[in-house]
Amino acid sequence: MKIDNYFLKCRESVFNKDNNVFLLSKIGGSSQEKDLTVPPNCDGYGRIRHFRRFISEKWGKDPLPIDPACKALGLEACDMIETQVFQIASCNVKCWYCFVPDDLKKALEHSSKWFSAGDMINLFQRDCQGVRVLDLSGGNPELVPEWIYYIMRELEKRGIERNVYLWSDDTLTTDYFFEYLQKDQIDYIKNYKFYGKVCCFKGFDNHSFSFNTKLPQEYFDKQFENFEKYLALGLDLYGYVTFTTDDVSDLEERMANFINRLKKIHPLLPLRIVPLKIAIFTPVKNRLNPSYIEAVENQKRVYKEWKKQLEDIYEESLLNTRICDIFLS
Numbered sequence: 001m002k003i004d005n006y007f008l009k010c011r012e013s014v015f016n017k018d019n020n021v022f023l024l025s026k027i028g029g030s031s032q033e034k035d036l037t038v039p040p041n042c043d044g045y046g047r048i049r050h051f052r053r054f055i056s057e058k059w060g061k062d063p064l065p066i067d068p069a070c071k072a073l074g075l076e077a078c079d080m081i082e083t084q085v086f087q088i089a090s091c092n093v094k095c096w097y098c099f100v101p102d103d104l105k106k107a108l109e110h111s112s113k114w115f116s117a118g119d120m121i122n123l124f125q126r127d128c129q130g131v132r133v134l135d136l137s138g139g140n141p142e143l144v145p146e147w148i149y150y151i152m153r154e155l156e157k158r159g160i161e162r163n164v165y166l167w168s169d170d171t172l173t174t175d176y177f178f179e180y181l182q183k184d185q186i187d188y189i190k191n192y193k194f195y196g197k198v199c200c201f202k203g204f205d206n207h208s209f210s211f212n213t214k215l216p217q218e219y220f221d222k223q224f225e226n227f228e229k230y231l232a233l234g235l236d237l238y239g240y241v242t243f244t245t246d247d248v249s250d251l252e253e254r255m256a257n258f259i260n261r262l263k264k265i266h267p268l269l270p271l272r273i274v275p276l277k278i279a280i281f282t283p284v285k286n287r288l289n290p291s292y293i294e295a296v297e298n299q300k301r302v303y304k305e306w307k308k309q310l311e312d313i314y315e316e317s318l319l320n321t322r323i324c325d326i327f328l329s
């Protein structure tokens, strides 16, 4: 099957456009459940995730989505935020390091169920008292940008859109946002104040991207194009990058190229990108091979190069600026 057709099949497997319902994964009872610190909620179709700023002594801090959420909601700065996660039941990418079991990304009947945005917010309001961040994750939520739109409408309908910060992941591998949303829907999302999108660069060059995702190398180039399109809309955009690779040759030059490509989009964009440290969760263990094990180790060398180059480029005051106060307009 051609890749574009496969991507479309993934989209169609989790979205019924006649009823505006979305297929969510059942986390309860899956192997992912073993990695959770608190049991799944929302009848097994949701989970609480604690996002923490501190990663490890030798890795930089992760301010996402803590800082953007606190800023939007007017909360005091903190180092951990509790979020409610729903996972769409399909992904068009096959990252070997994914902490979601493969079965929960294949829209399988026995491990998923259809929900409207209203159904989801009913569960959220029933089970998540005090949780201020709603994270639309997966799988790949970018496959169904309608999900983001209808959740926003539902939050607004209930008058809670200012109490809940909405966060969603994006792999930058499709442009479904522009292809499938109507202009008025795009405008609505664009003007929605309590929303942030995090886009994940799945490698720092064409080779590492392909190694991590099994997609053709040209999709790495598409990631930059898609990021630029989102940015042109004026969305509040952030990025992750994964540094796992089987090849650590010419690191200095390869990293400089990556950073320059980001800077071409906006000179300060590298400061909105957070290196995501890959760890081996339960579902990853079955996929490991010697080159993946080596890649987990290699990411530390790549991270050091990223950090060094950023410190050479930017003043300390900029490096210490809160990520949501780095303005890209």
Ligand code: SF4
Pocket (backbone or CB within 6 Å): 091, 092, 093, 094, 095, 097, 098, 099, 100, 138, 139, 140, 171
């Ligand atoms: S894009 Fe995300 S959900 Fe999909 S395989 Fe990669 S890490 Fe997993």
